[in-house]
Amino acid sequence: MPDSPVLFLADTAPDGATTFTRADPGAAHVRVDDLGVTRGDGIFESVAVVAGTPQSLRHHLDRFTRSAALLDLPIPDTAAWARAVTDAAAAHPPAPELLAKLVLTRGVEGGDAPTGWVHVFPAPDHGPQRTAGIDVLVLERAYPSDVVTRAPWLLQGAKTLSYALNTASLRYARSHGAHDVVFVSSDGDVLEGPNSTVLARFADRWVTPPPELGILDGTTAGRALAWAAGRGDRTEVARLSADDLRVADAVWLLSSGRLSAPVRSLDGVPRPTDAALQAELLHHLLTVHD
């Protein structure tokens, strides 16, 4: 599979109408005084493109719009962004799994327009983690579970470009022999991973934590819950503690790129995984386009 990323740059008019132009992804397109880089002041979405089809694009664009509102950014012209994702995906050489990254920054400091782009590139190989599972550490996020209402200026629940602590948490996990992280609030609520949503199964009950905790409304988790409901199981958006995860029948971390990764250990303690169920869930996520 040739590594031939496709880049579409946004041009946003004062009325918000946005047009996209194809550009060379190997060239520089961001100025050093763009607030996206000097302040991490912007938002993003990562959309899976499976067999050429962007997955859950409407849900991603709705969340992109909510993130923009939380940051007082111009509301995205979602019709134009949707076309750009579809066109960029179509312009990429065919591949089983691609990622489309949508970015919108506050633009050049002192300027009057946001900076934006859609970047489509091959997804990393998640095969081993999907099959063998992942070792996960439970780490403090150090915020209370009511941070969104108490302190909206902290932007919890927005998918911002200020992700340094997420990548630092993943480095911390790797340096401690793990693959990934589940964050918990200061008052004991399971939150999310640095770039994933938590899903736990207790017999025929499937649970993912609620966005009111200041976490993202997981696109892939929503798809997984719909699949579980389709099997006749019960699905719930509800609070979980780390101890709940330790007694669950199975736990997954879900995200648009890796899709579903079974948690095979928590803080070094082996946890059961269910290879047949994982295969069924992953097959659904890879084949059903919604």
Place this chain on the structure above:
Amino acid sequence: MPDSPVLFLADTAPDGATTFTRADPGAAHVRVDDLGVTRGDGIFESVAVVAGTPQSLRHHLDRFTRSAALLDLPIPDTAAWARAVTDAAAAHPPAPELLAKLVLTRGVEGGDAPTGWVHVFPAPDHGPQRTAGIDVLVLERAYPSDVVTRAPWLLQGAKTLSYALNTASLRYARSHGAHDVVFVSSDGDVLEGPNSTVLARFADRWVTPPPELGILDGTTAGRALAWAAGRGDRTEVARLSADDLRVADAVWLLSSGRLSAPVRSLDGVPRPTDAALQAELLHHLLTVHD
């Protein structure tokens, strides 16, 4: 004063040795897949250049190095960065006050070198806030005061590019009729401003909060404490509560660009300022090069 920013781009060799090349600041130099913009994964410093002289450059470079270590970034070649700041400042048309911004990102995703630059540009006009003072809101930072030891993966105390919540907090303040913010920890410690250090005076005692709280070691606060000590006053790095600020004889927010800004109200309650002392402090910060 012409707006003629100067940009020097870093080229970091595998052994860390860094050379800088002058480039056009109006052109784009950052790729869309640079982790500095996609993840806010990098660090920065803002150095005041007063009457052509970079202020406290050694202290800024020491802090830049500590931030790099906290993020597992390559340790900066500080001699090369110091020369770049000095050369870029010298290349700028003379101005009373400039800012030099130093940025180091983790570089292009999948690449093998960091991205870095020094950008020198005219400082904004801080005259009104220096003279008339600022209205400040006390806002929750929602982290406990021991976050650095409890949760180092949250990167508190590093000056990272992931500043979206800092700019959001300032927007929140402005939308509530204030200029600036003082953050407090979940257990009541005064921390810092979104881009400033807190300094309080109680009679002849000057106090700034300690970096152990997960806040930056303020360059300008250090200079102000040295000035206060030179006046024969007592200086302390010690914990403060918001109530302490409410009974202080005077409070300032200090930063490299604005230097000293007297706090004239806290949460809407007027606070005394001391015009003569502010003039003396500001004169020191503007004229003594250290």
